[in-house]
Structures are given as C-alpha cells and as structure tokens.
Amino acid sequence: MPNQHNQEQVQIIQEKLNKAASMVIVDYAGANVKNLTELRAALQEAGGEMFVSKNTLIDIAIGKGKVSESLQGMSAMIFSYTDPVAAIKALVKFHDDTELLEIKQGLMDGKVLSAAEVQTLSKLPNKNELIVMLMQRIKSPGQGLANVLQANARNLVYVIKAIADKK
Numbered sequence: 001m002p003n004q005h006n007q008e009q010v011q012i013i014q015e016k017l018n019k020a021a022s023m024v025i026v027d028y029a030g031a032n033v034k035n036l037t038e039l040r041a042a043l044q045e046a047g048g049e050m051f052v053s054k055n056t057l058i059d060i061a062i063g064k065g066k067v068s069e070s071l072q073g074m075s076a077m078i079f080s081y082t083d084p085v086a087a088i089k090a091l092v093k094f095h096d097d098t099e100l101l102e103i104k105q106g107l108m109d110g111k112v113l114s115a116a117e118v119q120t121l122s123k124l125p126n127k128n129e130l131i132v133m134l135m136q137r138i139k140s141p142g143q144g145l146a147n148v149l150q151a152n153a154r155n156l157v158y159v160i161k162a163i164a165d166k167k
Contacts (some may be wrong), residue, residue, distance in 0.1 A: 004074075004081070005044060006025075006054075006057055009053050009054070009057045009061075010057050010060050010061045012051075012082060013051070013053060013057065013058060013061035013062075013077070013091035014061045016049075016051060016077070017107070018061065018081050019028045019079075019080040019081060020080060021080050021084035021108070022079075022080045022081075022084040022085070022087070022107065022108040022117075022121075023077055023078065023079050023080070023089060023106060023108070024077070024078040024087075024088060024091060024102075024103060024104075024105070024106040024107075024113075024118055025037065025067060025070050025071070025075055025076070025077055025078075025092070025104045025105050025106070025107075026075070026076050026077075026078060026095075026101045026102060026103050026104060027072075027073045027075060027076075027101065027102040027104060028052075028074050028075075028076050028077070028101055028142040029073050029074040029102075029149060030100050031098070031100040031167075033137040035098060036050070036099055038075065038094070039090075039091070039094050041148075042090040042093070042094055043078060043087050043090050043091065044082075044088070046080070046082075046086040046087045046089065047080065047081050047082030047083060047086050047087060048078060048079050048081060048082075048087025048090065048091075049078075049079050049081075049087075050076050050077070050078050050079075051076065051079065052074075052077075053075075053077070055072070055075050056071075057070055059071050062107065066107075066109065066112055067105050067112060068078065069105075070104035070121070070128040073106070073130050078091050079161055081083045082127075083126050083127040083128075084121075085107055085121055085122065085124050085125075085126050085127075086127070087127065088106070088118060088121050088122045089097065089122045091100055091103070092118070092122035094121075103115045103118050103119070104117040106121070107117070111138060126148060131151045132134070148159075
C-alpha cells in the first residue's frame with residue numbers, strides 16, 4: 001500500500017505535467033547546491049521550474065514504462081510552462097556552460113523526446129522571437145509596395161529638379 005506522501009507526490013507531478021507545455025528529465029548528479037540554485041533561477045526567469053522526486057514516482061505519474069529507461073540515478077524534471085522551448089533553452093545553455101547535467105529524455109504534447117530531440121528543440125526560436133519574425137514577414141510586402149508607389153513621385157521630383165538645375 002503506497003503511503004500518503006508518495007500519493008501526494010504523484011498527484012503533484014501529474015498536476016505539473018498537465019500545466020506544462022513541455023518537460024525534460026535530467027540527471028543532476030555532480031551538481032552542487034550553488035549550481036542547482038543558478039539553474040532554478042534561470043528556469044524561473046524562462047517560465048519553468050525544476051522538480052525533484054523519486055524515479056518510481058516519476059514513472060507512475062508520467063505513465064508506467066513511457067520514460068522508464070531514463071529514470072536511473074538522480075533524476076529531476078524540468079517543466080516549461082509559458083513557452084515549450086524557453087525553459088529547454090535555459091536548461092541546454094546551463095548544460096553547455098557547466099557540463100554538469102545529463103539530459104535524458106523529454107515529453108511534449110504526449111510524445112517522448114530523445115536527448116537529441118531536446119537539443120534540437122533548444123535551437124528553435126521561442127514564442128516571442130517567432131511573433132517578431134511573423135510581424136516582419138507580414139510587414140515587408142507592404143513596405144515594398146509603398147516604395148514602388150513612391151518611386152514614380154520621387155522620380156518626377158528628380159526630373160523637375162534636374163530641369164531646374166539645367167536652367
């Protein structure tokens with residue numbers, strides 16, 4: 001019979017999974033408290049959080065067998081709430097800078113992601129960058145049209161100025 005604390009932990013993990021846009025499992029062995037505090041601060045700034053629990057409870061909460069092969073050692077879950085990519089970018093940046101964490105697997109839209117797929121996701125632009133790119137794409141044809149329409153008037157002014165300079 002599972003104890004009350006473990007049942008609460010499983011429920012907390014499931015609530016975080018339901019709220020999160022993406023989740024990554026990492027092995028944090030070798031990282032000290034200072035490193036983990038820095039990581040937590042970077043994740044919080046990116047709209048995510050780090051949660052540590054027992055491997056068996058993580059496996060039960062996610063779904064028995066979905067990510068079992070990555071639940072070895074000291075596992076933590078990195079949740080991204082606001083943007084699926086933002087916390088992953090912060091995690092990968094921390095990983096590249098310190099080389100203390102091992103990225104094992106991820107979960108996004110019910111699909112299990114490999115460590116390589118998580119790395120690839122970290123290279124994608126975040127939501128705000130995508131909005132800026134979209135706005136630039138929408139804006140550029142309008143700017144081109146405005147330049148073309150203004151070109152005839154501008155050329156006419158140049159011709160009149162050239163005639164006036166000639167006299």
